[in-house]
Amino acid sequence: MNIRSLTRGDGVVIGAAVLLFIASFLALSGGPDCSGALAKYCEAQDYSSINAWDALSTLMSVYLAGVIGAAIIIVSRALPQSQQRKVAGLDLAQFGAALTVFAAWTALWTIIGAPSAGAGLIIGLIATLALAGAAVATPLVPPLQAALVGAPKPQAAPYGAGPNPGYGYPGAQQQAGHGYGYPGGQQQPQPGQPYGQQTPADATGGGQTAAVPAGATPAAAAPSDFAPFWFAVPVARPLYGEDGSPAPIAELAPGTWYLAVEQRGQALIAQTQDGRRGVLQDTTGIQRG
Helix, strand or coil, X not given: CXXXXXXXXXXXXXXXXXXXHHXXXXXXXXXXXXXXXXXXXXXXXXXXXXXXXXXXXXXXHHHHHHHHHHHHHHHHHHCCHHHCCEECCEEHHHHHHHHHHHXXXXXXXXXXXXXXXXXXXXXXXXXXXXXXXXXXHCCCCHHHHCECCCCCCCCCCCCCXXXXXXXXXXXXXXXXXXXXXXXXXCCCCCCCCCCCCCCCECCCCCCCECCCCCCCCHHHHCCCCCCCEEEECCCCEEEECCCCCCCEEEEECCCCCEEEEEEECXXXXXXXXXXXXEEECCCCCCEEC
8 A cells, every 4th residue: 555645635524524423422412401390310321421433323324334335445545456356336535425425415414303402413414524525525626635744855874875885875975996986985996987977187296187188179178067976856756768768767766875977968967876878858857966
């Protein structure tokens, strides 16, 4: 079950179902008039102790119907689309919503027909109305469709933490030749290094950039404005091949650092932990390391 697929409306449904279940243990009736000559009959029977569990028809048609309807809605939201089932031609969410509306309708007429409504009936009516309203309004009202649980933030050390950090940890000091492309780290020049990797510093020049070879043009010697950097994605995003293929070659997962080695317009060329490179087309909300 995918808990992150639940919405704010589903949170209202869960809260109303819990309140409805609690109301089932409260008194349904306020009790008869026990003044005067009727007092001896009240002493013989305790009317205030009657709750929904003592009235089977009210329990099943109002309280349990609402709780079961809420459970069906939540299970339907959490299941993947490939595992959705239908009941009487309706999706699970639609069937659960219909059950909550039935519970609210029954609770309304039950409290109207009761000679004196107790806390169980009053709170039960409020809970069923909130339950049915949230179940029906969630697919229609955008604020209720917002995620109940936000996407996880990337961890401080998502990969390779320890005395010898592995690929993808931006805060670790890496030895020359270890890791790949972290900005600011001194690395030995490698043949065929990717576009945008920083020029290694001259060990004898006090950190100065190596001299431009004779005959080189200024354009070729000038460093690129883009410098490789580590980043993490807020949600899972596909990585497409550099050849423009529409099929993704990998998926970038939240909580893991990846290396951006080149920028193409708004897109980034990213490299995964296993060395695969591809185009990240959606760069909105990424966290730079």
